[in-house]
Amino acid sequence: MAKKKAQARVDIRNKRGTFEYEFLEKYTAGIVLTGTEIKSIRAGKASLVDSYCYFIGNELWVRNMHIAEYFWASFNRHDPKRDRKLLLTKRELGKLRRAEKEKGLTIIPVRVFINEKGFAKMEIALARGKKEYDKRQAIKEKDLRRADQYTDE
Numbered sequence: 001m002a003k004k005k006a007q008a009r010v011d012i013r014n015k016r017g018t019f020e021y022e023f024l025e026k027y028t029a030g031i032v033l034t035g036t037e038i039k040s041i042r043a044g045k046a047s048l049v050d051s052y053c054y055f056i057g058n059e060l061w062v063r064n065m066h067i068a069e070y071f072w073a074s075f076n077r078h079d080p081k082r083d084r085k086l087l088l089t090k091r092e093l094g095k096l097r098r099a100e101k102e103k104g105l106t107i108i109p110v111r112v113f114i115n116e117k118g119f120a121k122m123e124i125a126l127a128r129g130k131k132e133y134d135k136r137q138a139i140k141e142k143d144l145r146r147a148d149q150y151t152d153e
Contacts, residue, residue: 010041012112014048019135021108021127027096029060029122030087031112034078036070041120043070046112053086053107053124055097060086062109062122086122099126 033041040046045068053062061083069077088096099105110123130138 010044010114012046012048014110016049017108017110020130022130023125023127025126027088027092027124029124031120031122032085033120036076036078037067038120039070040067041112042114048109051109058093060088060093062086065109096126104128
């Protein structure tokens with residue numbers, strides 16, 4: 001019986017997105033990648049800063065997701081900022097399409113991870129932008145939690 005190779009936990013998050021947006025619903029989507037892209041993600045060389053999702057026809061795509069070029073790749077290098085297709089069910093795509101047409105709602109990537117089968121997945125969220133006072137409130141709550149953590153010790 002062959003032992004399964006231990007995989008490092010890949011969990012790339014969009015920290016700025018969690019600060020800028022209030023998440024209404026979350027979905028897990030597959031990502032269409034090339035060979036060198038999945039190797040770079042497994043190495044943790046990806047970024048979700050300033051990335052967003054949009055529709056072309058009935059397909060959902062992610063734009064501005066940066067996946068660094070794989071160091072050991074030869075002539076088959078990928079474009080680090082290319083648009084990548086996301087895989088969701090028809091029902092989820094329809095729900096997101098209808099919700100996105102509402103004023104003030106957008107679809108943003110929250111995190112990229114490798115599931116237990118070894119596939120790269122992206123968690124996306126239907127989100128509404130936070131106002132300035134909401135951001136200040138979030139900072140205040142974070143500071144209070146940090147202060148409570150230090151007083152408990």
